[in-house]
Amino acid sequence: MGPDFGAKGSDNSGGIELIDPKVLRVCADPNNLPFSNEKGEGFENKIAEYLAQKLGKELAYSFYPGATGFVRNTLNAHLCDVILGMPQGNDLVQPTNPYYRTTYAIVTRAGSDLDGMTALDDPRLKEKPHRIGLVANTPPGNILARNGLMGSVKPYPLMVDTRVESSSAAMIHDLETGDIDVALLWGPIAGFYAKKSSAKLNVAPLAETPGTRMAFRIAFGVRHSDQNWKRDLNAFIAQNKGALEKILSDYGVPLLDETGQPLARSQ
Template identity: 60%
Template sequence: MTNTARLGCLLVSLLAVTALLVGREAARAQSNDSNSDLSIELVDPKVLRVCADPRNLPFSNEKGEGFENKLAELFAAKLQKKLDYMYFPEAIGFVRVTLGSHRCDVIMGFPQGDELAQGTNPYYRTSYALIAKPGSGLDDVETLEDARLKGKHIGIIAGTPPATNMAVAGLMANAKPYPLMIDTRVDSSVEAMIDDLNSGQIDAAVLWGPMAGFYAKKSNPPLHVTLLVKEASGPQFIYRIGMGVRPADQNWKRQLNRLIQENQPEINRILLDFGIPLLDENNQPISAEATTKSP
């Protein structure tokens, strides 16, 4: 073998070894979420900083009584981080003022498909619901097209998806709308609607599932909740809910996805304790006995 040939073989060997070492380092870096990566993405890598509404039960409040507060406590314990909040009313500008301004690092409840932030994998699935008093004759109504709703006074949050179906079904003439955009620190459309239902001012209410389940459970006697999963037309009623992070925070998103996957049974138990109605992929309710199922 000539000297030139030997030199060529040596160069090939060196390149192969170098490629192997680089590949191993790349694989090692990819398999770990390094502190340096998270320090770039997070406000403070040692603190789980949550963006939350100060008065928006059942989701969150300043006293830490909402289910998103409990989920944040669970995640902070798993991450071995201190928990802190940046509170701001969840209305227009919420994402921009909180997550977008780097005042916090995660929104605990974020609908899949919303483009204001990057969503994690979903950790629950639910839908809008119809609430009525037990024995009212509306207990087993499953769609907004049911003839038994004709002429009834139905509460609806203005501008939410079910309002479209109610209009098509001819239910808006007797409906009572409640404002969508409010300052939750001083007002609550949902509490006003539930009070009206309990006092008889309205016959039924249409609400987002978590609110419906939570307030129905709190009422005395408890109200009846029917998830509206059989609507044949109109806008979407069923949503997957994950968590929201900044678009650039890829390592943080992957870490949250792992936490969701590893703790899904405990997440389900927290949600069910709050009365949140959960759906599987076949639109069947997830019961307390089946908390190992993923939404």
């Protein structure tokens, strides 16, 4: 199997890594598809199952809504040992190497006058009024502002209690019914809801725009003290790249290569 995954030991700073040697303890949101839920239906659940199998461990979860306090009340409380989806650069955790790169996406109704749009400076958005769904305080809003399109926005809240509501589901519903003409969503969410929709929806990665970052590398997150555990997870990521990409692609996650181009298998 390779290295002694998850063994207790001292890290380089002299601290003790308290990683359960027999159980893969995953920190997760109980109701946040496509990422995770209590029924194990999200792609992070599938990755957790695959990781546990590779490590020869049982799988257990510590569930907490993915809002303010998530890291503090799960990983940092030592109730679990890994978060399976953290953007690189989030200093609340220590990131592993990234295991995928994705981006914000544009979702349109197939056959609509905006079908095929890949950038927010598309002249069709200004030719006639269109309603644009945007999660508040997300990067696509900066591009809309620069293009003078904020007046066309229907905003959806960024922070919600995922136990009772979903801004993403509400936005896709509004796109299906015609209340909005285009939805701007984080790529994994856009791909998942488009695959589930009874309407034919098209998902396009949102083109990078100078000054506004759209694409992010996603890693596992561990405690800052857990150096050996991070190395073990990095080895897992390196050895299982194809299997991880297949799980993500099965959920419609738009995957990018290091040049920012879509991976062929994610289409």
